[in-house]
Amino acid sequence: MPSTDHILVPEHELMSDKEIKELLKDLDIVPENLPKILESDPQAVKLGAKPGNIIKIERRDGKISYPYYRIVIEG
Amino acid sequence: MVKTQHNASHMVEYGEPVGIIAAQSVGEPGTQMILRSFHLAGIESTISTSGLPRIIELVDAKKKPSTPVTYIYLESRINKSFEKSEELLKKINEVRMSGIAKRVLENFSKGMIKVVLDRQELEVEGLTAKQIASKINKELDLDADVKEGNIIISTHTKNLKEIRAASIKIMKMLVSGIDGAGRGTIRRDEKTGEFYLVSGGSNIDGIMGIDGVDKKRTTTNDIFAIYRLFGIEGARNALVFELKKTLKEQKISVDERHLDLIADAMTSMGTIKGVGRHGLSGEKKSVFARAAYEETMKHLIHAAAFGEIDSMRGVTENILVGKQMPIGTGSVKLAIKKEDLAKIKPKQ
Structure with missing residues (x-):
């Protein structure tokens, strides 16, 4: 498998159930409101994510970084 | 989502129509771009599409860029020597x-x-x-x-x-060489003094397989190639990078947050979607919003035949029927608690 590491790709991390619960409460949303990521996405495959999982992405924007969340969907 | 880093006063107000503002902010300088198209004659060996045609290509999510360019960075043991870089270029040159x-x-x-x-x-x-x-x-x-x-x-x-x-x-x-890699030239980064290659092809998969190529930094202007190799987040960042670069080339300054928003919207479904008829505008939930954009009859007939329901939550459909649109103060609705309702006494 080719390397999926690249300067364009921020860090991806699988979230635990507890973290997901806190996140959804904090943002006051249902998981379906989140942006999506396909199950077949190279980064999702690398983490072994299944549909329904939420991936936390540590986006870098210059010097600051902020979290972004994507829910894994089939495809 | 950004509140932990930014002061609350820098945050967008609730109900702010960020999408409309982004569209206008990019659209206005876009009108100037058609008239001003300049080229740097002679320097570039690969003249890539720039200006408005390139912006259209990006936001329409074209599968292949009309002028693919691959920026091949080399590993540190090679990139200081011109001879070694040239040797590697010969392996790539088609x-x-x-x-x-x-x-x-x-x-x-x-x-x-x-x-x-x-x-x-x-x-x-x-x-x-x-x-x-x-x-x-x-x-x-x-x-x-x-x-x-x-x-x-x-x-x-x-x-x-x-x-x-x-x-x-x-x-x-x-x-x-590599099939579809095109012919490249050697360039020198003025800041770091390292050599890198610029090739007029788009076979990044093949180029990545060559020993000595820095797989972490090598990149291309082909957004879909980035998407295939590195996933949706990589594609999103590549899209922002390309949009910014194209606007900068034309000496147009647009706040990068507008471009971030466009890229986020285009990649929010996990795949890259254009903004037009076959993308974001054509896949809106509201029937009226789709009908107001393009192919009016197609959407209305389909909605009538299949009994689609319009929940009237968007901006377009509310303008269409003459209701207040849900942005700014219009996005707030008044409601009364049940227990408070009981307290209200009818006037005698």
Whole structure:
């Protein structure tokens, strides 16, 4: 498998159930409101994510970084 | 989501129509771009699409860019030396038989094809006639021999059609380099002093497989290639990078947050979607919003036939029917608690 590491790709991390619960409460949303990521996405495959999982992405924007969340969907 | 880093006063107000503001902020300077198109003559070896055509290409999510460019960065053990970089470039440069052959002579009575090679081209590419002959033997399953520096191929047939087909095949054969990688040039980064390669092809998958190529930094302007290799987040960042670069080239300053939002919207479904008829606008939930954009009858008839429901939550559909749209103060609704309702006494 080719390397999926690249300067364009921020860090991806699988979230635990507890973290997901806190996140959804904090943002006051249902998981379906989140942006999506396909199950077949190279980064999702690398983490072994299944549909329904939420991936936390540590986006870098210059010097600051902020979290972004994507829910894994089939495809 | 950004509140932990930014002061609350920098945050967008609730109900702010960020999408409309982004569209106007990019659209207004876009109108100036058509009139102002300049080129730097001579410097660029690969003239890539720039200006408005490139912006349209990006936001429409075209599968292939009209001028693919790959920026190949090299590992630190190579990138300080020009000679080593040149050596690696030769491995990548796509050389076809037609590029190094001076003439092709077909002898139909003997069933032979003679390829007269261009000595200078061979020297430049660092190839020998022998290497090419063995490549023809291996890949095309023909008998090739070197005679006086030229290649003689016997086809074992006297059929005119077959000989002609063989000669076409030979001319198209890849002699060295990577299929679809195009031809590159060496550039030097003024800041760091390292050498890197710029190639006019888009076969980033193949280029990544070459030893000595920095797989972490090598990139391309082909958003879909990035998406295939590195996933949706990589594609999103590549999209923002390309949008910013194109606008900067034209000396147009747009706040990067507008571009971030466009890229986020385009990648929010996990795949790259254009903004037009086949993308974001064409896949809106509201029937009226879709009908107001393009192909009005198609959407209305489909909605009527299948009993679609419009929940009237968007901006477009509310303007269409003359209701207050849900942005700004319009996005707040008044409600009364049930227990408070009981307290209200009717006037006597």
